[in-house]
Amino acid sequence: xxxxxxxxILLSIQVALLALVIVAPLGILTAWVQARHNYRLQxxxxxxxxxxxxxxPTVVGYFLILFLGRxxxxxxxxxxxxxxxxxxxxxxxxxxxxxxxxxxxxxxLQPALEAVPVELEAVARSLGINPVAVxxxxxxxxxxxxxxxxxVLAFARAIGEFGATLMFAGNFPGRxxxxxxxxxxxxxxxxxxxxxxxxxxxxxxxxxxxVIAARFVPRELRR
Amino acid sequence: MLRRSFVGTSLLVxxxxxxxxxxxxxxxxxxxxxxxxxRKVMPPLMxxxxxxxxxxxxxxxxxxxxxxxxxVEAGAPIDVVVFADAAxxxxxxxxxxxxxxxxxxxxxxxxxxxxxxxxxxxRFQTIDTLEPGDKIAIGEPGAVPAGxxxxxxxxxxxxxxxxxxxxxxxxxxxxVLNYARRGEVAAAVVYKTEVTGIVDIxxxxxxxxxxxxxxxxxxxxxxGSAHAQRAAAFVEFLGSAxxxxxxxxxxxxxx
Numbered sequence: 001x002x003x004x005x006x007x008x009i010l011l012s013i014q015v016a017l018l019a020l021v022i023v024a025p026l027g028i029l030t031a032w033v034q035a036r037h038n039y040r041l042q043x044x045x046x047x048x049x050x051x052x053x054x055x056x057p058t059v060v061g062y063f064l065i066l067f068l069g070r071x072x073x074x075x076x077x078x079x080x081x082x083x084x085x086x087x088x089x090x091x092x093x094x095x096x097x098x099x100x101x102x103x104x105x106x107x108x109l110q111p112a113l114e115a116v117p118v119e120l121e122a123v124a125r126s127l128g129i130n131p132v133a134v135x136x137x138x139x140x141x142x143x144x145x146x147x148x149x150x151x152v153l154a155f156a157r158a159i160g161e162f163g164a165t166l167m168f169a170g171n172f173p174g175r176x177x178x179x180x181x182x183x184x185x186x187x188x189x190x191x192x193x194x195x196x197x198x199x200x201x202x203x204x205x206x207x208x209x210x211v212i213a214a215r216f217v218p219r220e221l222r223r
Numbered sequence: 224m225l226r227r228s229f230v231g232t233s234l235l236v237x238x239x240x241x242x243x244x245x246x247x248x249x250x251x252x253x254x255x256x257x258x259x260x261x262r263k264v265m266p267p268l269m270x271x272x273x274x275x276x277x278x279x280x281x282x283x284x285x286x287x288x289x290x291x292x293x294x295v296e297a298g299a300p301i302d303v304v305v306f307a308d309a310a311x312x313x314x315x316x317x318x319x320x321x322x323x324x325x326x327x328x329x330x331x332x333x334x335x336x337x338x339x340x341x342x343x344x345x346r347f348q349t350i351d352t353l354e355p356g357d358k359i360a361i362g363e364p365g366a367v368p369a370g371x372x373x374x375x376x377x378x379x380x381x382x383x384x385x386x387x388x389x390x391x392x393x394x395x396x397x398x399v400l401n402y403a404r405r406g407e408v409a410a411a412v413v414y415k416t417e418v419t420g421i422v423d424i425x426x427x428x429x430x431x432x433x434x435x436x437x438x439x440x441x442x443x444x445x446x447g448s449a450h451a452q453r454a455a456a457f458v459e460f461l462g463s464a465x466x467x468x469x470x471x472x473x474x475x476x477x478x
Binding site: 065069070071085087088166170171172173174175184185186187188189190191 | 287289290292293296314356358363364365366387388390391392393394402405406407408
């Protein structure tokens with residue numbers, strides 16, 4: 001019953017990419033709302049967005065179990081209505097990674113969106129382009145470096161997610177044993193060869209990502 | 224006025240940090256690295272040891288035996304280890320970290336198969352009647368002795384290979400117990416001593432028979448300890464009549 005050593009590598013990449021698929025649209029929408037609108041409670045929402053960055057991952061994991069566990073507030077409904085159980089599934093790993101990565105997309109993209117001159121958008125609209133097209137063809141194109149940096153950082157955070165993942169998705173060999181989970185298990189078992197393999201892979205990937213992200217961070221935001 | 228309150232606050236901060244450091248570096252107390260499965264029996268054992276004539280201040284930290292072994296190997300200030308198996312203690316003896324002269328089997332334990340209250344009636348021998356999606360929680364076999372015993376039991380019964388894709392690994396035996404309590408798994412393998420007083424699970428089966436692994440609780444003093452004598456005395460105490468009585472009261476078997 002041994003699993004291939006490449007499984008945790010492939011699983012981690014899949015989990016991080018799926019997390020990106022979830023947080024990219026949500027993050028873009030949230031960043032746009034926060035950058036372009038003024039409403040009551042905006043400050044509160046701003047604080048809530050960065051909460052996963054400042055909360056200990058174990059607290060995030062605890063909340064996930066409280067809400068989405070089999071006996072959780074939402075989890076019990078998911079099971080009753082759709083026969084869906086999340087704990088110990090790859091989907092749980094994707095959710096944990098998404099929660100961790102979401103603030104990075106918003107917080108990196110939002111200042112880039114705020115730097116887009118509103119006059120530019122007004123001109124585009126006056127030419128009869130619909131607002132959605134204006135957002136994609138003008139605003140987001142202008143802020144693309146912020147978006148790229150946000151997505152790259154989000155990927156790095158997602159692929160390294162450990163604490164909430166361990167609590168919510170667990171160590172289910174062949175299902176949820178991502179690289180960070182394997183490193184922890186291997187260290188506890190004294191299996192340095194196995195730990196070093198994934199430490200090496202994750203270090204190489206994260207370093208690459210950091211170098212790419214640094215290139216994308218817009219000049220005006222670098223100070 | 225402002226300056227005075229600044230000085231006052233600074234002194235308070237310094238005093239707090241100082242007392243916290245003192246508390247963290249409480250040299251007088253001997254430190255026991257104990258298996259997670261001993262978290263209920265260890266406090267009364269330590270209390271009785273403190274009160275005995277060779278006793279003294281002692282504190283414990285708990286974890287998977289394999290994880291504690293890594294801490295000792297890395298030089299953590301642990302004076303005595305009490306692990307849930309012999310192999311992990313013997314690994315410390317082999318790496319010259321534990322003193323072989325003090326190594327002692329102090330109690331024994333056995334495995335049970337448990338499940339949430341609505342669990343299907345699995346038994347160790349019928350564990351391969353799992354349906355797809357049913358999960359069985361055991362300790363991570365590399366670091367958690369309860370997990371290694373569970374693996375041995377299923378291997379002896381010829382069921383291990385059939386459990387592929389069903390096993391979820393807990394980081395210690397307490398985590399495994401709680402996976403069952405939260406209803407996240409169909410069944411879990413823990414020690415008999417884990418289930419005393421736990422109302423939200425049911426015991427499905429006891430591991431008895433020649434296929435059942437013998438789970439031993441093994442203690443040894445760590446070499447180079449600043450409390451070498453007291454550490455050896457503590458191991459002696461665990462194996463004494465008083466120690467055995469406390470182990471027995473908490474459901475452990477004789478060594």
